[in-house]
Every structure is written in structure tokens, then in C-alpha cells.
Amino acid sequence: MYSAQITRQHKGAILLLLDLSGSMAERVVFEGRSMTKSQALAEAVNSLIQECINRSRRERSTADYFDIGIVGYAADEATSLLKNSWQSIVALDNTPTPTQSLRLRRTLPDGRSVETIVERRCWIEPEAKGRTPMGKAFQLARRMCQSWCCKHPDSFPPIVINITDGEATDATAEEIGALAQSLRSLSTNDGNLLLMNIHLASEHDTPTEPLRFPNEGTPLPNNRHAQLLYNISSPLPELYNAAIEELTHTPPPYRAICYNASLDELVGLLAIGSLSMDRII
Amino acid sequence: MAKIGINDFIDTLLLGGDMFRTLKGVEPLFDPYGRPRFVAGRQGPIFRVRIGNEHFALKCYSHSAHSLLPLHNLLAELNSPLIVVPSLLIQELWVGHSYADVALYPWVEGQTLDWELRHWLRSGQTDRLAHLAEGFTRLASEILAGSWRHGDLKPENIIVEPSGRMRLIDCDGLYHPSLSWQGQAGTPPYVHPERRDAYDEHIDDYSIALIATSLYALSIQPSLFREELMVALPTLGTTAHIATLFKHNSHLVGLLSALNSNEYKITDLNHTLQCILHK
Known part of the structure; x- marks a missing residue:
């Protein structure tokens, strides 16, 4: 299980569920710059898409190794933020996108710090409004992943990464548990869908130690929401062990949850969450 | 890190x-x-x-x-x-x-074997495929005559120079008797399932047989090309069909059947390649 290589015939799939509720308008400092949480989230997600395109880069073209889905949930609905629910990495690369100039501070080898401007493509724009219909997002994710698994029965199973800073407002904890269980029950011949939850810290939360990819012995925060996210997150297969052990210095097996994560570590957490990219051949 | x-x-x-x-x-x-x-x-x-x-x-x-x-x-x-x-x-x-x-x-002028293969198939100049098959067989024979093996032999790691000569890149999985294994076991589907962490003079055998038979098969019947051809060759029904394409060359048939073996080592592989080249 979880051993399928990702090839042009056996593509991989990554689906991101993004909480775009009103609380994402909170201002934070991300990579040394002041912005809203939703802007930071959009930057991290755009960066992940670019990395996925880069990893699929072959001579003179981008090879069709991945399908990407992005679902935003806010107000009362969950909707795809891309033109189609699933878009191939080739289509994303060929899509005309606006670019954003980012001012980044870099430390040079001699210790000097310089400001550089880099151009980044933007597939999604930041948004923040209303409530947190996470239940609807899980329902949409299930429909999308069910059809994907039917079309790609021998592929590495889809990886669903849910990024949120709050609790669902359209479903109870039990309902979220059942929806997540239903989502995780989807499978290809290579294993069950993997659901990862990244909970972003908020300055309004009670201070809680961050929790990254806990194993069975890791104490969970004394917090109902953390417990729920732990329960609905997938146990991670062996392929993740080395990268997580390097990050947490704890032994496997790990659970696919990061609780109270800072935005600055989001890019790194997404890189681990999307490790199926390492299975491209 | x-x-x-x-x-x-x-x-x-x-x-x-x-x-x-x-x-x-x-x-x-x-x-x-x-x-x-x-x-x-x-x-x-x-x-x-x-x-x-x-x-x-x-x-x-x-x-x-x-x-x-x-x-x-x-x-x-x-x-x-x-x-x-x-x-x-x-x-x-x-x-x-x-x-x-x-x-x-x-920098070496040329393209990878993977690129060449797709390019000639796409442009319909399929007569070039026989040259690629021969060029690869010659390269493989020279590798087998030496003391080292590539360890991650695949079309993306082979440069075809404008003269047709082929050279190897990305040798980080190289086998040599003086080296110890670096934990790199090649790239599926070019690795025999039984090779696992073997590290010896036979680690290229399966990939050589797979690439050679695929190239010869495509040079005879280009319409066989599908992305998964090289994965499918050893296991699917295509094997029987390809054997009929090779009916005038018993050495290629032998190489094709070696792909189905449970053993990652192929006996007398270089001799077989020489026979194919001189057929």
C-alpha cells in the first residue's frame, strides 16, 4: 500500500480545502511582512502549486503528473477556486495568471541582508468573509475525490489538506467526524485517501503548544477541537516517516495533523503534506 | 537538513x-x-x-x-x-x-533517449527508432564489458549525441566493486522487483533488457507506443504479441522472456546483445 509511483499514466492528486472565513482577515506577520492570514495562505498555496509544476518539469515541457483541486469555504458555501474542480498541473502551468511582486529579505553567505523582489504567479487570490462551512467543504471534497478515484484506480490515493483557523460552523463535531470518515474511506488500489488537517494559530486562541504530526505517545492539547482534528486526520504511511522525524525528532507512526501551526511554517508543512511528489518517476 | x-x-x-x-x-x-x-x-x-x-x-x-x-x-x-x-x-x-x-x-550537445524516442514517434520519422535501438544495444554492451554498472539506467539518463553516440549521465547509483551501496536502487519500472537492495554487476541487466526490447519492438511497430509500454512489457499480454514481432530474431525473443524471470540477473546478457547487434 502507498507504494504506487506517480507517472503520466498513474497521476497523483492533491486537494486543498481552504478556510476563507472572516477570521482569515486577521493581520499577521508572514516571512517578515505584515499581511492578512488569507494573503499568507494564498501565497503558501500559490507557492505549492508552483513547486508541483516545477517538480513535473521535463525537457521543454511540463509533464502531466498531477491533478490539483482547490476548494475555498466561507460564508455559506464551499466552491472550487479553480476553473475546473480538478485541473491538471499542465493546465495550471498553461493558464495565464496574474503575477505578484514580492519583496523578500535574503541573508547572503557573508551575513549581509538584502531585499530582493521576486515575481510569483497567483492562481488564487486572498479572500476572507463570513463563517466556516467546513462540513460543506468535506462533502464537496468527497464528491471530487470519489470521481477521481474511479478514474485513477491504480494511482497513489488523493491527498486532501484542510487548512483552517477555526471550527466548523455548519456541522457539529460528530457530523464533521462522520464526513471526514466518509472522505477517508475513499480509496484507490494503492490505499485509502489521506486527510491532513493544518490548524493555524490565532492570536485570540488560548495559548497552546503547537502540535506537529503527533505519534501515539504525544499528549494532545486539552482542547476539544484539537482532539476532533486528531481523530479525523489520517495515520500517515511509512513514506512520510523520514521527513517528519527530521522535523519532530519523535518516532513514527504519525498522524496527519498540525495544530496551532504558525503561518511561517505553513510552506514547510505543505511540503511534507504533499510528499507524494517524491513518487514522481 | x-x-x-x-x-x-x-x-x-x-x-x-x-x-x-x-x-x-x-x-x-x-x-x-x-x-x-x-x-x-x-x-x-x-x-x-x-x-x-x-x-x-x-x-x-x-x-x-x-x-x-x-x-x-x-x-x-x-x-x-x-x-x-x-x-x-x-x-x-x-x-x-x-x-x-x-x-x-x-554540457553535452544532444538530447536524452527519452526525448529522442518521443520526438521521432511524434514526428512520424519512425525509421530513426531502429538506430536508437542499435545505439542503445551498443552502449549496453560496452557497459557490460566494463567493471562498473550505472545503477539507474533509464532513457532519461542517456544522452544521444548528434552523431548517434550515447553517453550516460546521473551516475549517483553507480556500482563498482570498490564502492559500498549508497541506498539508491534505480527507478521503477526499470528495476526488477527482485533486485531490491542488490548491489552487484547484474543491477543493470533488467533495465538493459527492458529498454532494448522496448526500442526494438517500437522500431518494428511504432503504434505500440503508450506511456506504460515499458511497464507493461514484462507482465501483460503484449509480451506474446511482441514475441511474434521478434520471430526472426531468437535472441530478442530470449531477451523478452528473460523479463518474465523471477531472477534479476540475466545469464550471458552481453553475449545476447552481441548476437542481436550482429544479426
Whole structure:
């Protein structure tokens, strides 16, 4: 299980569920710059898409190794933020996108710090409004992943990464548990869908130690929401062990949850969450 | 050391040459869209760069490559004309907050065997496929006559020069009796399921047989081409059909049946290749 290589015939799939509720308008400092949480989230997600395109880069073209889905949930609905629910990495690369100039501070080898401007493509724009219909997002994710698994029965199973800073407002904890269980029950011949939850810290939360990819012995925060996210997150297969052990210095097996994560570590957490990219051949 | 992303390498190269510890004047080359020219490899991206008037391929390792030093020293010592020999530079490229390891390859004019195969199939000039099949068989025979094996033989790791001569790149999985295994077991589907962590003079046998039979089959019937042909050859019903294509060459039939063996070693492989070449 979880051993399928990702090839042009056996593509991989990554689906991101993004909480775009009103609380994402909170201002934070991300990579040394002041912005809203939703802007930071959009930057991290755009960066992940670019990395996925880069990893699929072959001579003179981008090879069709991945399908990407992005679902935003806010107000009362969950909707795809891309033109189609699933878009191939080739289509994303060929899509005309606006670019954003980012001012980044870099430390040079001699210790000097310089400001550089880099151009980044933007597939999604930041948004923040209303409530947190996470239940609807899980329902949409299930429909999308069910059809994907039917079309790609021998592929590495889809990886669903849910990024949120709050609790669902359209479903109870039990309902979220059942929806997540239903989502995780989807499978290809290579294993069950993997659901990862990244909970972003908020300055309004009670201070809680961050929790990254806990194993069975890791104490969970004394917090109902953390417990729920732990329960609905997938146990991670062996392929993740080395990268997580390097990050947490704890032994496997790990659970696919990061609780109270800072935005600055989001890019790194997404890189681990999307490790199926390492299975491209 | 955390894995370095390709985005980070691109940002670094765009900053200019000051980011290298010893190399001076490294300039990335750009595609028509203004992006650095690169391909993604399993260990990291490989950029096309220029230093002065000379072109190079710069392989940037996402993880430490320190354990590859003995292997790269051996490559320099062997200095085989079949191998494009790189210089491994440890802690060379400043990325973010630390140095990454790189390997600098002299630029070789030509295309990979993978690119050539797709190009000739797409352009309908399928008569070129027989040349590729022969060229590969000759290369494989020369490899088997030597003391080393490539370890990750696949069409993407073979450069076809304009003259038709083939040379090997990316030898980080090389076998040599003086080396110990570096934990790199080749790339599926070019690896026999039973090879696992074997590290001996037979590690290229299966990939040689698979690539050779695929190329000869395609040279006879180009319509067989599908992305999964090389995966399918040993296991699916295509084998019986391809055997009929090879009916005038018993050595190719023998090579094809060797793919179905439970053993990753193929007996008398070089002799079989010689017979195919001289048929």
C-alpha cells in the first residue's frame, strides 16, 4: 500500500480545502511582512502549486503528473477556486495568471541582508468573509475525490489538506467526524485517501503548544477541537516517516495533523503534506 | 537538513553569482518565457547554466550529497568515455540560510533517449527508432564489458549525441566493486522487483533488457507506443504479441522472456546483445 509511483499514466492528486472565513482577515506577520492570514495562505498555496509544476518539469515541457483541486469555504458555501474542480498541473502551468511582486529579505553567505523582489504567479487570490462551512467543504471534497478515484484506480490515493483557523460552523463535531470518515474511506488500489488537517494559530486562541504530526505517545492539547482534528486526520504511511522525524525528532507512526501551526511554517508543512511528489518517476 | 524546494533554488539562481562558494560567474540560461531552464530530477533540479562562454548542467541536490564523494572521486578516476563526469561540489550554493551541494556537468550537445524516442514517434520519422535501438544495444554492451554498472539506467539518463553516440549521465547509483551501496536502487519500472537492495554487476541487466526490447519492438511497430509500454512489457499480454514481432530474431525473443524471470540477473546478457547487434 502507498507504494504506487506517480507517472503520466498513474497521476497523483492533491486537494486543498481552504478556510476563507472572516477570521482569515486577521493581520499577521508572514516571512517578515505584515499581511492578512488569507494573503499568507494564498501565497503558501500559490507557492505549492508552483513547486508541483516545477517538480513535473521535463525537457521543454511540463509533464502531466498531477491533478490539483482547490476548494475555498466561507460564508455559506464551499466552491472550487479553480476553473475546473480538478485541473491538471499542465493546465495550471498553461493558464495565464496574474503575477505578484514580492519583496523578500535574503541573508547572503557573508551575513549581509538584502531585499530582493521576486515575481510569483497567483492562481488564487486572498479572500476572507463570513463563517466556516467546513462540513460543506468535506462533502464537496468527497464528491471530487470519489470521481477521481474511479478514474485513477491504480494511482497513489488523493491527498486532501484542510487548512483552517477555526471550527466548523455548519456541522457539529460528530457530523464533521462522520464526513471526514466518509472522505477517508475513499480509496484507490494503492490505499485509502489521506486527510491532513493544518490548524493555524490565532492570536485570540488560548495559548497552546503547537502540535506537529503527533505519534501515539504525544499528549494532545486539552482542547476539544484539537482532539476532533486528531481523530479525523489520517495515520500517515511509512513514506512520510523520514521527513517528519527530521522535523519532530519523535518516532513514527504519525498522524496527519498540525495544530496551532504558525503561518511561517505553513510552506514547510505543505511540503511534507504533499510528499507524494517524491513518487514522481 | 530539510529538503530544499525547486522554488528556492530558482530564487537563489536569480539572485546572481555571489551565492556560490567557489564557482564564479555562474549565469542561468532562460527559456523563451524568461524562466531559468531546468528539468526536475529525483534528487533535485538540473539547471542549464553558463560560466564565461562554456555551458554546463548544474545539478542542485535537495538533500546532502556528502555520502556521494567517494563515488564521484571514482568517476573522475575511471574517466570513462561512456560517462559524462561531473564535479561534485559540497556546500557550494547558498540557499536560504545554508549551503546546498551541487554537481557541475560539462554540457553535452544532444538530447536524452527519452526525448529522442518521443520526438521521432511524434514526428512520424519512425525509421530513426531502429538506430536508437542499435545505439542503445551498443552502449549496453560496452557497459557490460566494463567493471562498473550505472545503477539507474533509464532513457532519461542517456544522452544521444548528434552523431548517434550515447553517453550516460546521473551516475549517483553507480556500482563498482570498490564502492559500498549508497541506498539508491534505480527507478521503477526499470528495476526488477527482485533486485531490491542488490548491489552487484547484474543491477543493470533488467533495465538493459527492458529498454532494448522496448526500442526494438517500437522500431518494428511504432503504434505500440503508450506511456506504460515499458511497464507493461514484462507482465501483460503484449509480451506474446511482441514475441511474434521478434520471430526472426531468437535472441530478442530470449531477451523478452528473460523479463518474465523471477531472477534479476540475466545469464550471458552481453553475449545476447552481441548476437542481436550482429544479426
